[in-house]
Amino acid sequence: MQRNALRLVDCDQRALALGLTRDLTLADARARIPSLIAIEAQPEADEAFLGRLAAFCDRFTPLVALDLPYGLLLDITGCAHLFGGEVALHGVIARWMRAGGLAIRAAIAGTPEAAHALSRFGAGGLVPVGQDEAMLRPLPVAALELTAETVIALSRAGLKTLADLDDRPSVALSARFGAELTVKLRRTLGREDARITPLRPPPACVVERHFAEPMLDKEGLEDVIARLIAEAGRVLEQRGEGGRAFEVSFFRSDGAVRRLMVETGRPSRDAPAILRLWRERVETLADPLDPGFGFDAVRLSVPVCEPLDTHQPSLDGQPSLDRRAVEDEAVADLVDRLVARFGRDRVLRFVAQDTHHPVRAAKAISAALPASTIAWPAPEPHEPPTRPLQLFEPPQPVEAIAEVPDGPPIRFRWRRLIHDVARAEGPERIAPEWWRDGSPEPMRDYYRVEDAQGRRFWLFRIGFHEPEQAPPRWFLHGLFA
Amino acid sequence: MQPQPDPFALADLRRHLAEAALRSAPAAVGQVSFGASGLDAALGGGIARAALHEVYAPATADLAAATGFAVGLAIRAAGLRPILWVRQDVVDAETGRLYPPGLTELGLDPGRILLVRARDAEGVLRAGSEAARCSALGAVLIEPWGQPRRLDLTASRRLSLAAEGSGATTLLLRAGVSSQPSAASTRWQVAALPSRAQEANAPGDPAFRITLLRHRGGLGEREWRVEWCRDRQSFQDSEFREQGAATGRQPSANEDRASPDAAPLSRNVVSFPADRPAAAGGEDTDIRRTG
Structure with missing residues (x-):
């Protein structure tokens, strides 16, 4: 509409x-x-399809960008020779697309804007080096992708082609139509080069294998991945770096692309360890790797790299590190394996938060992230625990009988069981943090109570016992050891 | 004039001393002691360090106590090394999630804990055996829910072998199930015990009634009453032993005090219905609004 x-x-x-x-x-x-x-x-469906197509084109170059709404931009600098030159690459891409039932018009030019203009408004094809201007000058002004009003204004002024525009002094044009026009003109004619913003940031290190025949064999595939990991390890070692994440992309012969990532808690280039993580990851897949009609190519990219020094083993064969460092290493390895198997959000460590609100006092973050520096509040010596070992979130409502107006409960019913309170301490009044909640949350009066069997609970009351008021409500918030 | 001691400096010093004591306890010694003289003497020094131990809670309501007991054991076993805790998601829903400030209150720095949350028993066992093989961990706490079929004799044998190989004390924490045959070195049943009251009848340090159900060394079934002392990072049984029968009497005395027709109800009392009317309950209808 x-x-x-x-x-x-x-x-x-x-x-x-x-x-x-x-x-x-x-x-x-x-x-x-x-x-x-x-x-x-269905513009969304179109865009999603374009996204899948971009993933497919990843096999030609790691730098692929969407040229919405209809196109893709591939930065093939330094990639074309892998496919036998620009002409051959153009042919390969065209063949693939035709095989997929798509009619495409592709152009290879010096700048992204030139290629865009040629494919949308020209005949497409290949621009020989240094011929950008000659090829692009005859194109209509619409090729600059300006607003409709600008295009109309230009054509009313008799400026129909890029050549017409280029022959005018650019000062006059930018005075009338804005600087954008002259910038676009310069870029389209190949005088100024702005690189594309790729869909996926280029990884720091990439190794890949293209197969002559689609690869179906599972063991063979693992062998290929082991070699890729070893190769990436060598590249990283030369740079004095280690990877924090390793991503394997499988390019299936029918165009589907599957990507799997393993992450490590600290930079690593230890090939056997990474391969072990990779196996853990594959084992936990809910939908296993489906080779379909085989994989054309496998790529290992290392998106995140960090400096990693080489350890020098001592001459007597003993580990030169002290015991503590070795243990830290072993724990970090364990965390990596658990993260690969269970996921980042399932392997956690606790960090303290700077707040007195009981629920917000602690947070569980992924163990792969660095620990915070906020110290845990030290307990009072000689005092029994004032905070429970287990916390219910949200607190569970209970029915309670209590001394009025603000005594501890005498008995309460939780999960259908009556607990008679033998010992109690309280109230400890905890005010809500209005500066965080925004809404006026009511004040809570906390009590530590112990029932006749010795079970210890953390209960709180909202509201007071006042005439003409709704009776206060009781909640069970935690269990003490 | 004696200078007033700074309470914070004292607390700091105590912690340092406790840490130093833990550090000096040689890891090579193959036992984890409780620190409670009577208990340690009966067990011949403590329980095996490189082994699997089971802690049962007789009822779900005792799981918090059993967890506290297991945390105490883990603190004594781990020294300053990290503790890995594997927990099935259901446990969080049933007994609440692990609350780090509560761990601090028991004397364990939550920063030393690695928590693995597993969806099912299979994940718990997998993560547990992976961790039990890691010699850099001080202790491994494994907390599945109920009686999963996968946790059979073979699985516990596997955990036990992993712990023997690595030296990491492995504790299997189980709730709501009766004791099962397993390859564990010791098996404990832990229930809550009324604590020694503080001033003004406030609940005191966590106290447990622990029963040794199985001991590979051949000790018979026995029961102890112990208390966890955070400041000394150890269990204690002296208070309960000295008071002897008096301690044993205490809970029943409390029960009397809290029973419906006893003293408390003569005070000003009112019931507060929570999510349903209290009158629906039955038992407490007759004691509503006595004041």
């Missing part, structure tokens, strides 16, 4: 041949071609 009418968003070749155009209202189009097949536009 655009400008109060259903309009055609796009037409295929046959519709164009019949004289339909974009932006025509659906009613007009139906009047002209009664047998028109109209399908509702």
Whole structure:
């Protein structure tokens, strides 16, 4: 629905041949071609498809960007020779796309804008080095992707092609149409180069294997991954770095791409350890790696690298590190294995928070993250525990009988069981943190109580016993050891 | 004139001393002592360090006590090394999640704990045996829920072998199930015990009634009453032994005091219904609004 009418968003070749155009209202189009097949536009689905296509194109270069709404931009600098040069790469991509049932127009040019203009408004194809201007000058001004008003204004001024624009002094153009126009013109004509922003940031280290035949064999695949990991380890070692994350991408021959990531708690290039993590990760997959008709290529990329010094083993074969460091290492290894198997959010460590609110006093964060520096409040010596070992969140409502107006409960019912209170201490009044909650949460009076069997509970009361007021409510918040 | 001692400096000093004591306890010694003289004497010094031990809670309501007892054992076993705790998600729902300030109150720095949350018993056992093989850990606490089929004799044998190999004391914490045959070196049943009252009848240090159900060394079933003393990082049984029968009488005396027709109800009392009317309960209808 655009400008109060259903309009055609796009037409295929046959519709164009019949004289339909974009932006025509659906009613007009139906009047002209009664047998028109109209399908509702789904921009989200289009974008998702483009995203999948971008993932597919990852096999040609790691730098792929979406050129919404209709295109993809591939930065093939330094990649083309792997496929036998730019012409061959152009051919390879075109063949793949045709095999997938897509009609594409691809252009290879010196700058992203030039390639975009050529593929959308020119014939596509390859721009020989240094010929950018000659090839692009005849294109219409619309190729600059300016606003519709600017294009109309330019054409009214008689400026139809990029050549017309280029021949005018740029000062006058930018005075009339803004600096954007001259920048775009310079970029499209290849005089200024701005790199694309890739969809996925380029990894610090990439190693990959392309197979002559689609690879189906599971053991063979693991062997390939082991070699890739060893290769990446060597590359990282030369740089004096270690990876914090390792991502393996599987490019299936039908175009689907599967990516799996393993993470380590500290920089690592220890190939056997990484391979072990990788096996853990694969074992826990809910949907196992499906080779389909085989994998064309496997890539190992290391998105995050950090400096890692080489340890020098001592000459007598004894580990040169002290016991503590070795133990820390062993624990970090264990954490990595557990993270690979159970996921980041399941292997946790506790960090203290700077607050007196009982629920917010502690947080569990992923053990892979660094620990905080806030110290845990030290307990009072000679005093019994004032905080429970287990905490219910949210607190559980209980029925309680208590001395009025603010005595501890005498008996309470929790989970259908009556507990008679033998010992109690309280109240400890804890005010809400209004500066965080925003809403006026009521004050809580906490009591430590012990029942006749010796079970210890942490209860609190909201509200007071006052005439004409709703009776206070009791909650059980935690259990003491 | 004697200078007033700074309470914080004292607390600090105590902690340092406790840590020093833990550090000096040689890891090579193959036993974890309780610190309670009577208990240690009966067990011949303590329980084996490189072994699997089981801690049962007879009822779900005692799980907090059993957990506290296991934390105490883990503190004594681990020294300054990290403790790995594997917990099944259901346990959090049933007994509340682990609350770090409460661990601090028992004398364990929560920063030393690695918590693994597993969805099912299989995950718990897998993470548990992986951890039990790691010699850098001071202790491993494994907390599955109920009686999973996977936790059979073979599984416990595997855990036991892993602990023997690595030297990490492995504690299997189990709630709501009756004692099962297993390969554990010792098996304990832990229930809450009324604590020694503080001033103004406040609850005191955590106290447990512990029963040795099985001992590989051949000790018969026996029961002790112990208390966990955070400041000394040890269990204590002297207070309960000295008071002897008096301590044993205490709970029943309290029961009397809290029973419906005893003293408390003659005070000003009112019941507060929570999510349903208290009148629906039955037992407490007759004692509503006596004041």
